[in-house]
Amino acid sequence: MKHIFLFISLFFSVFGSAQNSLDELLKTYNNENIPYISVIELMEIQEQVHLFDAREKDEYEVSHIRNAINIGYTNFEIEIVKKQNIQNNDTIVVYCSLGVRSEDISEKLKEAGFTNVYNLYGGIFEWKNNNYPVINLQGQLTDKVHAYSKQWAKWLLKGKKVYSN
Known part of the structure; x- marks a missing residue:
């Protein structure tokens, strides 16, 4: 269901009904x-x-936060997380581009019994906007961040925006 809302949001953002703040955006979709x-x-x-x-593989491959494990969104499987040998009360932080998809995945983690789950406010965009480092697949620092879409790219203020082909 949230997939539909996400696509509707992208549609409306193209035609002028975009949110004016990150708070508004997250309150609308989360x-x-x-x-x-x-x-x-x-x-x-x-x-x-x-x-x-919680971003897709192509987004993660452009850059990610150090030590983050890509669990994806569209094809997320709880078994990927369970293979990490995590205790149910360990602290888990999930992120995506802004914090919408990561909330969905965080809810699935809660449903699976994990009790200490957090959603990174503003996601990797906010991380980069605060000048925190991101790395590529080789573990090297990079300025590139996958911008998810042209419409949502407005929230990424720092770094080099990259889009999928």
Whole structure:
């Protein structure tokens, strides 16, 4: 169901009904059943959490936050997470581009019994906008960030925007 809302949002953003703030965008598309964690908070505890990237493989391959495991969105399977040997009360942070898809995945993690799950507010866009590093598949620092779509790219203020072909 959220897929439909996501595509509708992209349609309306093209024709002028776009949100004016990230808060508005997230309130529009998220249930907010999962608590947010800020990029500043994540930066402080990054080495102590399980970090999952809920973007698609091509987005992750452009760049991702160090130590993040790509679990995807469209073909997400809870078994990928369970293979990581995570305790149900371990801290998990999930991110995507802005925080919409990551909420969906976070809800699935909660349903699977994980109790300490957070959604990264503003996702990798907010991470990069705060000058925090992202890496490519070779583990090298990069300025590139997959912008998801031309419409949502407006939220990525820093770095080099990359789009899928």
